[in-house]
Amino acid sequence: MKHVCEKEQCTGCGVCSAVCPRDAVTIKQDFMSCYALIDETKCIRCHLCEQNCQVKHPLETRCPQKWYQGWAENNMRRENGSSGGVAGSISAAFIRKGGVVASCTFSHGEFCFSMAEKEEDVSRFSGSKYVKSTPGYIYKMVLSYLEKRVPVLFLALPCQVAAMKQFIPQKLQGKLYTADLICHGTPSTFLLNAFLKQYGTTLSKIDHITFRKKNYYQVQTDSARIVRDRIIDRYMLAFLMGLSFTDNCYRCPYAKTERVSDLTLGDSWGSDLAYEERRQGISLMLCQTDKGDELLNDSDLHLESVDLQKAIQHNHQLKKPSLEPFERKRMFAALSKGLKFNTSVMLSIPVKCIRQDIKSLLQDMKEVFWRKR
Numbered sequence: 116m117k118h119v120c121e122k123e124q125c126t127g128c129g130v131c132s133a134v135c136p137r138d139a140v141t142i143k144q145d146f147m148s149c150y151a152l153i154d155e156t157k158c159i160r161c162h163l164c165e166q167n168c169q170v171k172h173p174l175e176t177r178c179p180q181k182w183y184q185g186w187a188e189n190n191m192r193r194e195n196g197s198s199g200g201v202a203g204s205i206s207a208a209f210i211r212k213g214g215v216v217a218s219c220t221f222s223h224g225e226f227c228f229s230m231a232e233k234e235e236d237v238s239r240f241s242g243s244k245y246v247k248s249t250p251g252y253i254y255k256m257v258l259s260y261l262e263k264r265v266p267v268l269f270l271a272l273p274c275q276v277a278a279m280k281q282f283i284p285q286k287l288q289g290k291l292y293t294a295d296l297i298c299h300g301t302p303s304t305f306l307l308n309a310f311l312k313q314y315g316t317t318l319s320k321i322d323h324i325t326f327r328k329k330n331y332y333q334v335q336t337d338s339a340r341i342v343r344d345r346i347i348d349r350y351m352l353a354f355l356m357g358l359s360f361t362d363n364c365y366r367c368p369y370a371k372t373e374r375v376s377d378l379t380l381g382d383s384w385g386s387d388l389a390y391e392e393r394r395q396g397i398s399l400m401l402c403q404t405d406k407g408d409e410l411l412n413d414s415d416l417h418l419e420s421v422d423l424q425k426a427i428q429h430n431h432q433l434k435k436p437s438l439e440p441f442e443r444k445r446m447f448a449a450l451s452k453g454l455k456f457n458t459s460v461m462l463s464i465p466v467k468c469i470r471q472d473i474k475s476l477l478q479d480m481k482e483v484f485w486r487k488r
């Protein structure tokens with residue numbers, strides 16, 4: 116088996132697999148990476164996979180022309196969004212104007228992509244999934260809409276937007292609109308499953324999963340209670356500390372102020388707006404092109420000015436990729452010895468874990484105290 120690009124750099128975007136005429140390329144995952152492998156018995160040496168690889172041929176990026184902070188005017192959209200619900204608002208407006216939206220959803224145990232043709236379908240995209248998603252067949256699907264002259268908004272991670280732009284022929288890109296997320300990295304789904312297994316479940320057994328409710332980061336599924344309210348579980352602790360991303364994320368060429376998309380969405384960290392607004396979620400929007408501007412102007416958004424330099428200071432992915440913490444190796448070494456996910460995280464960042472455990476214990480004690488009174 117041969118790699119399409121260096122394993123440590125591969126984003127697992129899957130474009131190589133989509134362009135292969137012989138189905139010779141598959142995307143594999145392990146704890147530390149997500150990578151494309153060529154089955155040499157099927158390969159006809161056409162090199163289409165390498166020619167379309169965005170790691171081998173990085174895409175052009177552009178400086179933001181305009182920047183804002185804000186939120187969806189629709190309260191429900193704002194509430195359901197991870198930050199200000201802007202993704203949902205621009206998606207709905209795009210469909211109202213006659214387009215379709217391709218984005219990430221959780222379905223049948225996978226973080227896959229699907230198309231929304233109706234405004235009511237947009238809600239299935241809402242919320243950040245802090246894990247590796249697999250675009251798979253969405254490239255060909257988007258292509259088929261563009262060939263029928265239907266405008267498409269592709270909303271995804273920066274490496275996936277780069278992959279889509281690499282895949283779609285230049286002459287069809289006029290109707291392709293792209294929005295990427297500021298992304299500090301994605302863990303492999305293997306890690307998420309290792310975490311869930313400890314609570315008697317796996318991705319294939321659940322219908323619903325969330326990772327965040329505004330400023331509270333916690334994995335919640337429909338079937339298993341993981342930790343108490345407001346306690347950060349081990350999966351999210353490892354994520355927030357940057358321990359759990361796949362290898363390529365620490366080398367991401369798209370983690371910078373110049374962006375690969377028309378519009379970039381993220382959290383407006385460091386915002387000086389009132390606490391009440393911050394509590395409800397504020398998005399940061401960076402607009403690189405006229406198309407990005409159009410997406411914002413057509414949507415039902417509350418927009419405010421923002422200090423770009425301050426926003427960059429508070430969001431280091433707008434300057435450089437996440438640094439690989441030294442504790443990461445410790446965590447993966449423990450996992451490879453067969454230790455449980457929570458134990459491996461505890462051995463790597465004990466102080467952070469103990470702090471959450473004490474918080475949880477205090478909540479237990481408070482509950483017992485109130486029950487006894």
Ligand SMILES: Cc1cc2nc3c(=O)[nH]c(=O)nc-3n(C[C@H](O)[C@H](O)[C@H](O)COP(=O)(O)OP(=O)(O)OC[C@H]3O[C@@H](n4cnc5c(N)ncnc54)[C@H](O)[C@@H]3O)c2cc1C
Nearest residue numbers: 196197198199200201202219240242243244248299381382
């Ligand atoms: C892995 C990851 C890391 C992030 N890191 C940062 C960060 O460091 N700093 C920052 O400011 N913001 C980060 N974000 C973005 C942030 O969490 C919000 O998604 C963003 O602010 C938009 O919020 P919203 O309320 O407008 O939309 P939301 O309701 O959150 O919708 C987000 C949109 O992104 C899509 N999406 C969600 N998860 C994935 C995924 N795994 N792969 C592909 N598409 C996905 C959804 O389908 C939806 O269309 C990250 C997001 C992800 C998924």
